[in-house]
Amino acid sequence: MTKEEAENERDDMLIDGPEETNALPDGFNANYLRIYYGKLFPHADIFKWMSYGNDGKHPACDKSYFGRREFSFTLENDIYIRFQSFNSVSELEHSIKEKCPLKIDIGPVYSVDPAKRHAYTQSGDNVFTPVERELVFDIDITDYDDVRYCCTGADVCLECWPLMTVAIKVIDTALRDDFGFNHILWVYSGRRGVHCWVCDGKARRLTNEQRAAIADYFRVYKGNENSNKKISLPGPVLHPFLARSYTEVLKGFFEAKLLSNQNLLSSEERYEKILEMIPDASVASELRGRWQDNKQSSMSKDDINVVRWEQLKYILQSGKQKVQGLRRCVEEIIFSFTYPRLDMEVSKHMNHLLKAPFCVHPKTGRVCVPIDPNNCDEFDPTTVPTLSQLLEELNKGGLRQDAESEWDRTSLGESVTFFRSTFLQPLLKSCKEETESSYNAKLQQSKNNLSW
Amino acid sequence: MEVVRSDRKSSSNDVVVSTLPLYRSAPPLEVRLEDFELFAMDRLRVLKGISDGLSRGKKPEEMENLAMDLWKANMRHLEATEGVNKDVISHFVLRLVYCRTEELRKWFLSMETALFRYRFHSKSSEAQRVLMSEFKLPYKPVSNAEFESVKDKLGQVARSMGQTLPAADAIFYKVPFEEVPELVAGRRVFIHKGHAYVAMNQVVSLVVTQFRSNLSKALILTNRKWTSTIREQEKDRLAPIVEALCTSYLGPDYSQPKEFAEISIKDIDQISKTSFPLCMRYLFEKVREDHHLKHGGRMQLGLFLKGVGLKLDDALAFWKAEFVPKVGAERFDKEYAYNIRHNYGREGKRTDYTPYSCQKIISSTPGVGDHHGCPYRHFSEENLRAALARMGVGSRVVEDVMDKVHNRHYQLACTLTFEAVHGSSCDAGINHPNQYFIDSQKILQSKNGSVA
Numbered sequence: 043m044t045k046e047e048a049e050n051e052r053d054d055m056l057i058d059g060p061e062e063t064n065a066l067p068d069g070f071n072a073n074y075l076r077i078y079y080g081k082l083f084p085h086a087d088i089f090k091w092m093s094y095g096n097d098g099k100h101p102a103c104d105k106s107y108f109g110r111r112e113f114s115f116t117l118e119n120d121i122y123i124r125f126q127s128f129n130s131v132s133e134l135e136h137s138i139k140e141k142c143p144l145k146i147d148i149g150p151v152y153s154v155d156p157a158k159r160h161a162y163t164q165s166g167d168n169v170f171t172p173v174e175r176e177l178v179f180d181i182d183i184t185d186y187d188d189v190r191y192c193c194t195g196a197d198v199c200l201e202c203w204p205l206m207t208v209a210i211k212v213i214d215t216a217l218r219d220d221f222g223f224n225h226i227l228w229v230y231s232g233r234r235g236v237h238c239w240v241c242d243g244k245a246r247r248l249t250n251e252q253r254a255a256i257a258d259y260f261r262v263y264k265g266n267e268n269s270n271k272k273i274s275l276p277g278p279v280l281h282p283f284l285a286r287s288y289t290e291v292l293k294g295f296f297e298a299k300l301l302s303n304q305n306l307l308s309s310e311e312r313y314e315k316i317l318e319m320i321p322d323a324s325v326a327s328e329l330r331g332r333w334q335d336n337k338q339s340s341m342s343k344d345d346i347n348v349v350r351w352e353q354l355k356y357i358l359q360s361g362k363q364k365v366q367g368l369r370r371c372v373e374e375i376i377f378s379f380t381y382p383r384l385d386m387e388v389s390k391h392m393n394h395l396l397k398a399p400f401c402v403h404p405k406t407g408r409v410c411v412p413i414d415p416n417n418c419d420e421f422d423p424t425t426v427p428t429l430s431q432l433l434e435e436l437n438k439g440g441l442r443q444d445a446e447s448e449w450d451r452t453s454l455g456e457s458v459t460f461f462r463s464t465f466l467q468p469l470l471k472s473c474k475e476e477t478e479s480s481y482n483a484k485l486q487q488s489k490n491n492l493s494w
Numbered sequence: 495m496e497v498v499r500s501d502r503k504s505s506s507n508d509v510v511v512s513t514l515p516l517y518r519s520a521p522p523l524e525v526r527l528e529d530f531e532l533f534a535m536d537r538l539r540v541l542k543g544i545s546d547g548l549s550r551g552k553k554p555e556e557m558e559n560l561a562m563d564l565w566k567a568n569m570r571h572l573e574a575t576e577g578v579n580k581d582v583i584s585h586f587v588l589r590l591v592y593c594r595t596e597e598l599r600k601w602f603l604s605m606e607t608a609l610f611r612y613r614f615h616s617k618s619s620e621a622q623r624v625l626m627s628e629f630k631l632p633y634k635p636v637s638n639a640e641f642e643s644v645k646d647k648l649g650q651v652a653r654s655m656g657q658t659l660p661a662a663d664a665i666f667y668k669v670p671f672e673e674v675p676e677l678v679a680g681r682r683v684f685i686h687k688g689h690a691y692v693a694m695n696q697v698v699s700l701v702v703t704q705f706r707s708n709l710s711k712a713l714i715l716t717n718r719k720w721t722s723t724i725r726e727q728e729k730d731r732l733a734p735i736v737e738a739l740c741t742s743y744l745g746p747d748y749s750q751p752k753e754f755a756e757i758s759i760k761d762i763d764q765i766s767k768t769s770f771p772l773c774m775r776y777l778f779e780k781v782r783e784d785h786h787l788k789h790g791g792r793m794q795l796g797l798f799l800k801g802v803g804l805k806l807d808d809a810l811a812f813w814k815a816e817f818v819p820k821v822g823a824e825r826f827d828k829e830y831a832y833n834i835r836h837n838y839g840r841e842g843k844r845t846d847y848t849p850y851s852c853q854k855i856i857s858s859t860p861g862v863g864d865h866h867g868c869p870y871r872h873f874s875e876e877n878l879r880a881a882l883a884r885m886g887v888g889s890r891v892v893e894d895v896m897d898k899v900h901n902r903h904y905q906l907a908c909t910l911t912f913e914a915v916h917g918s919s920c921d922a923g924i925n926h927p928n929q930y931f932i933d934s935q936k937i938l939q940s941k942n943g944s945v946a
Contacts, residue, residue, distance in 0.1 A: 116828070120824065120827045120828040122828070122832060124841075185861075185862055185863060187863075188862065219686070219687065220685040220686065220687075221671060221685065221688055222686075222687040222688025222689070223688075244672075244688070248672065249672075251675050252672050252675050252678075254675070254679065255671075255675035255676065255678040255679040256678065258678070258679035258680070259678050259679060259681055259685075261859070261861075263861050263862055272862060276656075277653065277654040277655055277656050278653055278654070278656065279650055279653045279654050280650075280654060281650070281651060281654045281681040282647045282650050282651060282684055283681065283685070284681070285650065383861070383862060386859070386861065387789060387790075
């Protein structure tokens with residue numbers, strides 16, 4: 043489809059003139075989305091990524107690879123189509139532009155083309171089965187409702203968003219330093235959380251059992267809504283991973299930010315929740331006594347949350363509390379307020395679908411842009427470009443011809459550039475190396491066999 | 495695998511150490527038809543005993559004792575060679591029995607792997623090394639220099655598990671983390687850049703992973719042979735035995751409602767109070783109260799209701815009525831209806847999913863905001879007592895139930911509750927929520943019958 047055709051398909055009102063474009067109503071609508079897919083969505087980058095180098099000319103490339111990947115589309119009126127597959131970037135792009143999905147989900151690479159799966163079901167055995175899938179993580183702010191007081195449910199603000207930042211730091215470091223993964227993409231989910239895609243070849247080929255093991259490695263929450271203690275850290279010292287997360291990220295964040303941001307100890311209702319986590323009733327009641335009395339001392343300039351936290355730490359960690367459980371208690375409180383809460387099921391199974399990066403969230407209109415884990419503190423979900431903002435920018439810059447591509451004229455350009463330079467290019471480079479080395483190994487092997 | 499550092503007793507190499515069969519190939523032995531069946535039954539008793547032990551949440555040490563006792567009681571033979579023959583023959587017969595569906599394979603694989611683990615663990619370190627070398631694992635112990643560089647971290651991991659620091663000459667193996675998922679999941683190893691440092695006393699995990707993957711592959715092959723040749727060739731001789739062996743022991747899966755087929759929505763409130771086990775009753779109350787349940791809860795309750803006889807249309811109506819006040823009809827149709835149809839085999843893989851057994855529910859890991867799981871295992875004592883009181887369980891029985899809970903006999907605790915609520919005994923014990931339901935309905939109907 044040429045550019046003119048694409049523009050003709052658009053609602054005329056939108057491209058009439060620069061003056062009127064400021065009047066674009068906010069939010070989400072199907073017509074905007076059509077333009078977004080037509081001009082801004084990085085189809086080719088998604089294709090390059092999901093091909094993992096198999097779209098090249100090298101003889102070891104698996105030409106069927108991309109075509110065995112499941113895509114699923116959510117259309118208007120709640121129509122949900124699963125098991126879509128495409129054999130080329132143009133097929134992918136054409137289908138997205140034509141169907142204009144509200145949401146695109148990416149599933150695993152199957153043993154056979156998922157669109158033809160029914161043809162294989164007759165043969166009885168499980169021929170149709172997932173064979174590769176990125177290791178993915180889904181972290182959702184709604185899972186933190188019991189530890190944030192600023193918002194509930196799907197709302198998120200700058201007071202509670204740092205919980206997500208902390209999650210990114212903890213998980214990202216462990217994925218790289220502990221598990222040795224390199225190709226990791228963090229994406230804003232468009233509304234209330236973050237997604238993580240680990241794309242190393244090794245990660246894509248993990249079995250469900252191995253995925254579950256990694257998810258469990260990250261898990262410290264035990265017990266459901268009916269048990270008081272949500273965190274349990276047994277043993278006299280912490281595992282190196284937990285110890286590092288605690289000293290490098292969690293402790294500082296809790297004491298310097300969360301404590302005051304969320305006013306964790308300012309009112310009786312709130313401090314009671316923390317006192318509940320202290321296993322020794324006499325210690326808890328000693329603190330309660332002090333806190334109930336010192337309401338008048340709010341004259342002090344110091345933040346009451348910080349003052350009370352220091353008191354709590356002093357009592358729990360002072361020499362006379364020899365009991366192991368009590369010393370560990372400070373750590374348990376910090377962990378239960380700040381440690382990442384993963385949606386375990388998403389990570390454990392190969393066949394879980396996850397929303398594609400660069401989709402637009404239908405409720406907020408915000409684009410699911412990548413987040414730089416090295417600068418995640420600077421990420422602000424409230425300034426992520428929205429669909430209407432992007433179209434405005436597109437219309438404003440409509441006369442400029444110097445921009446290299448459409449998204450360079452909009453605030454999406456930065457995200458696309460970031461995606462390419464820090465994620466896609468290094469990934470494709472190592473895919474190429476992997477392909478070549480496995481090919482050479484095979485070649486060597488067959489040579490050896492011949493000379494035999 | 496070479497173990498270099500421990501050549502203390504090389505003189506004992508001449509002595510034949512008794513090891514374990516690895517079941518690499520079927521034995522070239524003649525077997526009498528009675529033995530064929532009897533041996534298999536004996537081994538099944540061992541595997542079934544292990545399965546029950548695991549579902550009662552027994553600790554690893556208790557499990558090992560249990561498994562060894564079961565082994566002695568059922569499998570030991572006066573003649574050592576006869577014992578080995580029985581071991582090998584029974585294993586291969588059961589392979590035939592349990593190769594035929596995915597569900598059967600999964601169960602057999604878990605139980606045989608567990609059995610192998612306990613038997614390996616009980617062997618002398620000499621025998622363990624011999625077995626390790628038979629597996630030909632390609633790992634070398636870490637060098638002294640490397641050991642020094644990670645000594646602190648290894649010590650930290652050991653202490654986090656309450657163990658003493660590793661000795662200076664301790665042997666560690668460096669293996670890809672994927673090879674030891676269970677050690678990763680429990681954070682029982684130090685992991686750095688993709689490699690896990692496995693202590694000598696943890697190599698059982700390495701060996702077991704190997705055993706499991708060999709057996710898993712073998713079962714697929716056996717299944718192919720079974721369907722292609724054996725079933726036809728042996729249709730008058732072995733096939734009937736094989737088919738009888740598996741159904742007689744695994745018990746029903748409750749995927750199809752039987753005796754009390756079809757309940758309708760209007761009865762469901764009443765029935766939930768009289769005949770649902772606590773786990774389901776709690777979920778049911780929760781969905782009524784919150785108009786929402788997270789994924790784990792929807793699966794556990796949804797499949798149970800299917801097993802109870804709720805038709806797909808009724809199930810959709812039920813969940814919709816509950817969820818709509820919270821999420822709205824549109825979101826329900828979009829996000830939840832699919833999964834319900836999926837459970838009934840109308841979407842996706844089109845498998846008719848089976849309701850969860852007690853074992854599965856007990857071993858589930860509910861997190862923050864989750865309500866599923868086994869109340870006897872996952873509730874705090876206080877909450878469990880309150881829940882039992884609401885079911886009308888008298889205070890004396892509550893104490894008995896709590897006693898079972900403290901000893902981690904969750905199914906026995908549920909059985910006691912059943913008996914108290916229904917005022918009649920339940921000799922078979924509770925193994926499945928749908929069995930609880932059926933047994934309950936039987937009792938209630940016979941009571942109604944005798945009144946009428």
